[in-house]
Each structure stands twice: as C-alpha cells, then as structure tokens.
Amino acid sequence: MRSPKDFFKPLAIGAPQPVREIPFRPSRMIHFFDPSNPKMAAKVPDIAKGVDIILGNLEDAIQADRKVAARQGLVDIAKATDFGATQLWTRINSLDSPWVLDDLTTLVTEIGDKLDVIMVPKVEGPEDIHYVDRLIAQLEARAKLERPILVHALLETASGVRRVEEIAAASPRMQGISLGPADLAASRRMKTTRVGGGHPGYLVRTDPVGDDLSEGRQTYQQDLWHYTVSRMVDACVSNGILPFYGPFGDIRDTVACEDQFRNAYLLGCVGAWSLHPVQIAIAKKVFSPEPSEVAWARRVIKAMGDGTGAVMIDGKMQDDATYKQCLVVAELADALADRDPELASAYDKATEEALAND
Ligand SMILES: CC(C)(COP(=O)(O)OP(=O)(O)OC[C@H]1O[C@@H](n2cnc3c(N)ncnc32)[C@H](O)[C@@H]1OP(=O)(O)O)[C@@H](O)C(=O)NCCC(=O)NCCSC(=O)C[C@](C)(O)C(=O)O
Ligand SMILES: [Mg+2]
Structure with missing residues (x-):
C-alpha cells in the first residue's frame, strides 16, 4: 500500500490526476454484449440508449478464437457510437491470460477517451489492482488522456473474498466490485452448477411436531450469496466505491432473477448485470426505488x-x-x-x- 501522502499521485509521468471521489452515476444495470458477434454489436447503439452501463465483454463467454475480433469489434463500436450519458465499460481478459496485455494496450490507447471503467476479472488480491493501476497510468500518459479510467474488480475467487477490503482500498481508481457467482462457486468448490441464484438443497427446515420427523415440516430455501454480498457491500462502502451483484444465468427464469436482484438491492448494491435484453427491464425496475x-x-x-x-x-x-x-x-x-x-x-x-x- 502506498503512503497516504502519495495515494493520489499519478503513477506515470503525464498520466491524469486520479479522482478523489468516485462519482455516483445511475448504475442499475451493466449490460453485457459480445463485440465479436455482429448481430449483437449491431444492436449496441440502440440498447445503449436504454441502459445505464454498456459493457463490451472480452473475457469468459468469448471463444478463444474470437478474442482478437472481440477486442477490435469493441474499438470499432466505441469509435462509431455516441454513448451520451450511458457509461461504456469493458471486461478485459484475466491477468494470467495471453490476451490481457493487448487488451489493455489497445483499448486504453485507441478508445481510452470513451472508456469509463475497465472491469478486471478473477482478482485475487490488491497486487492485481496495483499491476493494472500502473499499467493503465503508463498507457493513459501515452494516449495523453485527460481523465483517468476507473477500475472495477470482479469478486470471484476465494482469495479475492478473503482480501476484498484490501482490493477495495487498493487504488483511487477503484470504482466498484461485482460478485461473480460462477467462478466463485468453482473456486470455493461449492457444489452448485448455477450462475447465481439459490439452490433447492440449501435450506432450513422447521422443527418436527411430535415424533414424526418427516411429515408437516416446511422447508425454506436460503440465499447462498448473502455472506459474500454483505461482505462486499461493507468493503465497498467503507472505501467510497460501489457494490454490484453480478449475473443471473437462468435467462428464462425472470421471476427468480428479479428476486436475486432485489436481495442485492436491499443489501446495498447499486445494480446488477444484464446478460440478455430481457434482464434490462428487471434491473431497471428493481434498482429504482418504488x-x-x-x-x-x-x-x-x-x-x-x-x-x-x-x-x-x-x-x-x-x-x-x-x-x-x-x-x-x-x-x-x-x-x-x-x-x-x-x-x-x-x-x-x-x-x-x-x-x-x-
Ligand atoms: C445467453 C445468450 C448466449 C443467449 O443468446 P441467444 O441468441 O441464444 O438468445 P435469444 O433469446 O435467442 O436472443 C434474442 C435476441 O437478442 C439478442 N441478444 C441476446 N443477448 C444479447 C445481449 N447481451 N445484448 C444484445 N443483444 C442480445 C440476440 O442476438 C437475439 O437477436 P435477434 O432477435 O436479432 O436474433 C446471450 O444472451 C449472451 O451471449 N449474453 C451474454 C453472455 C455473457 O456475456 N456472459 C458472460 C457474463 S457472465 C460471467 O462471465 C460469469 C462471471 C461473472 O464471470 C462469474 O460468475 O464467474
Ligand atoms: Mg467469471
């Protein structure tokens, strides 16, 4: 951790001054799209008008042989589109991947003036944030950017959860954190194959009435993510940054998606991800107070x-x-x-x- 005196100094000569406060902008949904998919990409200018944040995804869900096309697709879309008040984000490939260095170099130098936030997946600890922090500063200086690009961490490893407070405090660039329930479940060896949401096996049962242990006992499904979301919210809020719930993978189950989003809203999250157009309206409804x-x-x-x-x-x-x-x-x-x-x-x-x- 840098000295408090140096915390707000740019990390490269010529890089913009770091922000002292994370501005709160409406952030009810982070809408994911695949910039290598021409059909999806064609819809971006229209979809962008109806969402708070639009995110060009380069990481998981993009096939290995489409990674370069996705990166270039995002550059082309960003250059051609006026996003108005909608924020443009990207999710880069993980820091151990063969693509991330080119992701950062290309995106910051080519569309750094359009990019609000870079989401970093599979963050294990503050050292991952320190690495991208310095690299982004060097690239911002090269691109002569006047406004710093912010960083959003994805909480999806057991180590990341263990050090979530240090991650939230790692840089003045830290804008927020999202829960990544699929990778986190795998990392923790949780035995659920779902992307977010509950599980019928994770429950509590009412006490037996009399000697009969099997009849008349209600069960209630519990929230697998309560602890992690709550901890993430505390880490974020105590560091002046924004917590988000992540994805809900069962696109068809709009009812349970709404429940999951509302739990996150009530616990303090500012928004959630939409993976499919049908989830945009759900996030808008849930994350706007009644x-x-x-x-x-x-x-x-x-x-x-x-x-x-x-x-x-x-x-x-x-x-x-x-x-x-x-x-x-x-x-x-x-x-x-x-x-x-x-x-x-x-x-x-x-x-x-x-x-x-x-
Ligand atoms: C699920 C999929 C494959 C279903 O795609 P589909 O084409 O089969 O669905 P559809 O219902 O047939 O689509 C209807 C129309 O909507 C379009 N469409 C569909 N989705 C979108 C979209 N997002 N944005 C814009 N347009 C979209 C689609 O192209 C189609 O257009 P058409 O009517 O002209 O034919 C598709 O929605 C998709 O690829 N979504 C994004 C998936 C994604 O980004 N996943 C990664 C984030 S989650 C994650 O990484 C986990 C995490 C955090 O890391 C961790 O927990 O560990
Ligand atoms: Mg993931």
Whole structure:
C-alpha cells in the first residue's frame, strides 16, 4: 500500500490526476454484449440508449478464437457510437491470460477517451489492482488522456473474498466490485452448477411436531450469496466505491432473477448485470426505488426538519437514523430522476399524494 501522502499521485509521468471521489452515476444495470458477434454489436447503439452501463465483454463467454475480433469489434463500436450519458465499460481478459496485455494496450490507447471503467476479472488480491493501476497510468500518459479510467474488480475467487477490503482500498481508481457467482462457486468448490441464484438443497427446515420427523415440516430455501454480498457491500462502502451483484444465468427464469436482484438491492448494491435484453427491464425496475418508498422517504425528511429529534409518522418512530435511511432512498431517486423523466414524474406524483394526507 502506498503512503497516504502519495495515494493520489499519478503513477506515470503525464498520466491524469486520479479522482478523489468516485462519482455516483445511475448504475442499475451493466449490460453485457459480445463485440465479436455482429448481430449483437449491431444492436449496441440502440440498447445503449436504454441502459445505464454498456459493457463490451472480452473475457469468459468469448471463444478463444474470437478474442482478437472481440477486442477490435469493441474499438470499432466505441469509435462509431455516441454513448451520451450511458457509461461504456469493458471486461478485459484475466491477468494470467495471453490476451490481457493487448487488451489493455489497445483499448486504453485507441478508445481510452470513451472508456469509463475497465472491469478486471478473477482478482485475487490488491497486487492485481496495483499491476493494472500502473499499467493503465503508463498507457493513459501515452494516449495523453485527460481523465483517468476507473477500475472495477470482479469478486470471484476465494482469495479475492478473503482480501476484498484490501482490493477495495487498493487504488483511487477503484470504482466498484461485482460478485461473480460462477467462478466463485468453482473456486470455493461449492457444489452448485448455477450462475447465481439459490439452490433447492440449501435450506432450513422447521422443527418436527411430535415424533414424526418427516411429515408437516416446511422447508425454506436460503440465499447462498448473502455472506459474500454483505461482505462486499461493507468493503465497498467503507472505501467510497460501489457494490454490484453480478449475473443471473437462468435467462428464462425472470421471476427468480428479479428476486436475486432485489436481495442485492436491499443489501446495498447499486445494480446488477444484464446478460440478455430481457434482464434490462428487471434491473431497471428493481434498482429504482418504488415511488411509494420515495414518497415515504421525502415525507420523513420533510417532517424531520434539521434531521434531529424524534417524531411519529403513521405510528412509526422516526429519528436521526431513519432520516439518514430516508436520505439514501431520496438521493438515489433524485439521481435517477435526473436521467429518467418518467421516473421523475412517478416520484413527484406519489410524493404529492403522500404529502396531501399529512
Ligand atoms: C445467453 C445468450 C448466449 C443467449 O443468446 P441467444 O441468441 O441464444 O438468445 P435469444 O433469446 O435467442 O436472443 C434474442 C435476441 O437478442 C439478442 N441478444 C441476446 N443477448 C444479447 C445481449 N447481451 N445484448 C444484445 N443483444 C442480445 C440476440 O442476438 C437475439 O437477436 P435477434 O432477435 O436479432 O436474433 C446471450 O444472451 C449472451 O451471449 N449474453 C451474454 C453472455 C455473457 O456475456 N456472459 C458472460 C457474463 S457472465 C460471467 O462471465 C460469469 C462471471 C461473472 O464471470 C462469474 O460468475 O464467474
Ligand atoms: Mg467469471
């Protein structure tokens, strides 16, 4: 770890000044596409208009013999497309792969001015972030970039989870962390072959009634990812960066996808990945607070005045802490409303109705 005094110094002569704060931009979904797939690539300009983040994937899910085509495809798309307020990200190949050096060199020098964030997969510890941090700085200097590219780590190894706090604190470039449930399951030797979501075997069972151990006992499926997501959220928030849930692989099961995304939302994540167009609307719905929640939050904030003391609203005690909880929801709503006029009017309408009854 660098000295706190040097932490915000550029790591290469001529590289841009690191950011001191990670800006919060709407980040409800990171939409993945394969830049080597002409059909998918052709849809990117249109899809980009309806998502918060669009990500050109170069790593897993891209066949080995399509890696170079994917990299070049991303360069071409980035150069040809105006992404407006939508963020452009990429996921580079893993640091032990034969492709990553060319991924970084090509992308930073050719489209570094368009790229907001580089996602680094299979991060094992802070040393992986330090490696890309310096290399990106050297390439930024070469490309004469004026704005630093941020880094997002993928939490998908047991070692990464063990050192997630160090990863989150490794560089001022760290923008956030996503959970990678498939590689993480493999790394941990978990016996699930699903990409995220629950498992019918991971459950708790109610106690037996009387002597009969088998009849009348309810079972409840549990969340395999609760510990990891919670730990990731703490690591991120305590370092001023953003936590994301990752992918939900059962594209057909939109119901369970929504549940998984909502669990992550309630635990503090700002967004999740969409692998297929059908998952975009799910993420948008789940990671935008409900109008009734926003109305409630705004009502509490109004009633609490300077945010101190205690008041009762609809039979519920409100104090300094609930005021802060409400600020979380209201500030998120304001940030999303800035970008989404439909949400803005839904929030305002619900607030008006709620305040009218006070
Ligand atoms: C699952 C797949 C193969 C189904 O693709 P499909 O073509 O079979 O599906 P479809 O339902 O027939 O597609 C309908 C239409 O949507 C298009 N389409 C479909 N998907 C997209 C997309 N993403 N973006 C834009 N367009 C898309 C597709 O081209 C088609 O267009 P058409 O109507 O003109 O024929 C496909 O959706 C896909 O390849 N998605 C991305 C997969 C991916 O990026 N995986 C890697 C991330 S997850 C991961 O890496 C794990 C992690 C974190 O590392 C760890 O946990 O360890
Ligand atoms: Mg993975």
